[in-house]
Amino acid sequence: MLRPDLLLQPTPKGLYCPPGDFYLDPVRGAVDRAVISHGHSDHARGGHGKVLAHPDTLAIMACRYGASFAKATQALDYGEPVSINGVTVWLSPAGHILGSAQVVLDYKGLRMVFTGDYKRRFDPTCASFEPVTNTHVLISEATFGLPVFRHPDTGREIERLLHSLATFPERTHCVGAYSLGKAQRVIRHLRLAGHDAPIYIHSSLEKLCAHYQSVGIDLGVLVTVPAGEQAKAAREACRGQVVVAPPGSFEGKWAQNFPDPVIAFASGWMSIKQRAKQRGVELPLVISDHADWDELTRTVQEVNPSQLWVTYGREDALVRWAELEGRRARPLRLVGYDEEVS
Template structure:
């Protein structure tokens, strides 16, 4: 069997496959051939030569970077295989956001599974994570790889938001949520919980929400909260309403149109009270698109690889846990990825 370090190698640009001559999620400079796990900008950049990804990821990249974000693209459905210079590549659902995928790379009897970012809990906006059997090397993210991170039930957090809307009908609820994946997930969970009122969104969410709607994910009535009307009547219309925008949008002039706002933030980092306090968050919602500590460790046990590679986050803690379980593990120490959205 081929040695793992001959099939995938950590480099400053990302994981590189020498026999296949392609990169996984390269983010430092353009490359000739890239396989992209999902559409977040810390994993998917424009300007590459050839890009292989799930159809939804390609559509999301087109929304964000324009139709010509790569010289050529190839869509790969979950479970479909392709050969790249003799290396077999296929995708399995990662459960992170719409189109997110684990990238499975096989060559000379060796199977390596790169998770990208993933989570295990229910998400009504994307395919559920599927463990890849017979994985020799499992390459796991580690965004929340500390025992302190144990995320509550998503429904519980949505109920907290709805209760606040009921308790404070005179105030606008301004919820910060990452523009791709998190915002659409929060909206869909609100709909499933029975919230049928129009939801106001920042203009930066419009294209992405439209794509989610186009593939059958019902987000209900969405209204752009981008009017230049600063009259008292326009301001009063937001009372008792939910407004969703990228977190940074609520820190500037745009947010001043909302009356007596309750600022919320949907992120796994909201379990750290000091972070919420520093950002002036009155309603911290612990809703994460990443696996928490229990999900990470349970997944490693379920996949049961011969070797664990760890990247993107708290690498040392997950490696140490694996070693205490008698598992072979190593940190990759690759480029820093943006885990702020959580």
């Protein structure tokens, strides 16, 4: 069987496949050929020559970067194999956001699976994670790769938001959520919990929310909050309502201009009280689009690879856990990927 380091190699630009001559999620400069796991900007950049990804990821990249974000694109549905210079490539759902995928490489009897970012819990806005069997090398993220990170039930966090809304009906509830994936997920969970009122959104969410709606993900009635001087009067209508906005909008006075705002934030990092305090968050919502410690370790046990390679985050703890389990493991030390969109 081929040695794994001959099929995939960590480089400053990202993971490189020499026999296939392509990169996985390259983020440092444009490359001739890229396979992209999902549409977050720390994994999917514009300017590459050829890009292969799930159709939803390609649509998201076009939505964010314009239709000409790459010289050529190839859409690949889940489970559909394609050969790139003799390397068979196929995608399996990652459960991270709409279109997110694990990238599976089969070559000369060796199977390597790159998870990209993933989670295992229910998400009504994307396909659920599917473990890939008969895997020799699993390349796993480790954003929350410490035993302290055990995320609560998402439904319970949504109920906390709705309880606060009912308790303080005169206050605007401003929820910080990353613009791609997290914002739409929070909105859809609110709908499933019975919140049928219009949900107000920051203008930067408008295009992505419209895309989610266009592929059949029902987000209900969304109202864009106007900007500029006219916004002050319009924001009075948000009293007692939910407003969803990207984290960057909370750095100035955008959220503070709403009537008596309750500042909430949806992120796995909200389990760390100091982070919530630093951001001035009154209602921390522990809602993550990444696997927590139990999901990470359960995935390794289910996939049962001969080797575990760990990247993106708390690598050492997961590597050490794997070694104590009797597994071969190594950290990759890839840089350039953002843990704040979690």
